[in-house]
Amino acid sequence: MSVAHILVVDDEPDIRQLVSEILADEGFEVSVAENAAAARQCRRARRPDLTLLDIWMPDTDGVSLLKEWAETSELDTPVIMMSGHGTVETAVEATRLGAYDFLEKPLSMAKLLLTVRHALEASRLKRENIGLRQQAEPVSELVGKSHVVQALREQLKRIASHDTPVLLSGESGSGKRVLARFLHTHSARGQGPFIDVPVGGMSADGSGVELFGSEEQERVHYGWLEQANSGTLFLNDIAEMGPSTQTRFVGTLQHQSFVRVGGKEPVQFDVRIIAATSQDLEQAVTAGRFRDDLYYFLNVVPIQVPPLRDHREDVPELLDYYVNLLVQQDNLPYRRFTVSAQNFLRNYPWPGNVRELQNLVQRLLILGSSEEITQDEVNAALGAQPQQTAPGEPAGLELPLREARELFEKNYLEHQLKVAGGNVSQAAQRIGLERTHLYRKLRALGIDPKKI
Secondary structure: OOOOOOEEOOHHHHHHHHHHHHHHHHEEEEEEEEEEEHHHHHEEEEOOOOEEEEEEOOOHHHHHHHHHHOOOOOOOOOOOEEEOOHHHHHHHHHOOOOOOEEEEOOOOOEEEEEEEEHHHHHHHHHHHHHHHHOOOOOOOOOOOOOOHHHHHHHHHHHHHHHOOOOEEEOOOOOOOOHHHHHHHHHOOOOOOOOOEHHHHHHOOOOOEEEEHHHEEOOEEEEHHHHHHOOOEEEEOHHOOOOOHHHHHHHHHHOEEEEEOOOOOOEOOOOOOEEEOOOHHHHHHHOOOOOHHHHHHHHEEEEEEEEOHHHHHHHHHHHHHHHHHHHHHOOOOOEEEEHHHHHHHHHOOOOHHHHHHHHHHHHHHHHHOOOOOOOOHHHHHHHHOOOOOOOOOOOOOOOOOOOHHHHHHHHHHHHHHHHHHHHHHHHHHHHHOHHHHHHHHHHHHOOOOHOOO
């Protein structure tokens, strides 16, 4: 269960002790600071989820400290101001600088706890809204009733109850982010942050500053690891992580701490790691592009995300889901797919998987005007379509080279397995392929030898 970390800043020892004890009794983690200098040090050591900040202090007053944090982009968590001699002007200034609320002393503990809980909930909702706006696929539940999706859903629910690292592998657009959100939502960390890290977009200098954060004089930038504290860190496209960042990240995971770029003191963290890739990480390890120790750390629980063509019976439900989502989310006009259009799309190969389906629905809702979406309109929206193969022609001639090659390999290997009675070793000998390599190829193509 994720626990919020609260920093209490007040120069009066009795108030610090009373507030910290009450918050601790309510299940929060609490740090205390007696002045602005100590508060800076506490925030440097660990990012708080909320700060209770007194205004009148001996070194730097609370409003000036709040302004300092706002100007250095450190005001990313709620601050509640406290004062026994506050004025309306002071409260207005604190609110203008980003304070969540203003409490008068002597403190009402009931009001304090209520304000703290409201501030933490508002912060959580703000994070979620920002995350959803940044995602092209704001889905945390698996859509579909096929056997493939139902089995995957049950597997994910079992895994969600554990904190072990998970590695999601699958084709681009197959829904790896959706699975990561599902795991987070159904875990004990579900109320904590979900930080989606686009590994391929990290800075090319290899510093990993986005991941680890940085320190420069009095300024502290909290990286993704600290932002994900008590929650989940989702490393999308993990194979794109640079060598120097991989090396540093391995040490971070081993010691459960790291040093910010430019910093000196280690920072502790508590996150659940979920990584995703559309590449063959085993092959990347063999080729020396990915560290084997990092691969073994991430691959504790491997999950193969099925491509949409392996559960095409879910296509009609997915079409309905994205129509309703886009109508509500983007205020697009409602339209429905005809039976012939749905049937056509059930038999479409979906090289871009669920992401391609969502983009298609969005395009049809934007460009169309009638209430129904017909098969002809779908054909036009898709552009170059897989056409019917002429009699006598081999299947797949109308497909792009990559899809045609995959289709041939799938048909060829299924045929060889049938000839070998489902025996992978015999099939490997027949086609002159090393057995381990054949197993990898079968997994990549979604072929189950037991079902041949």
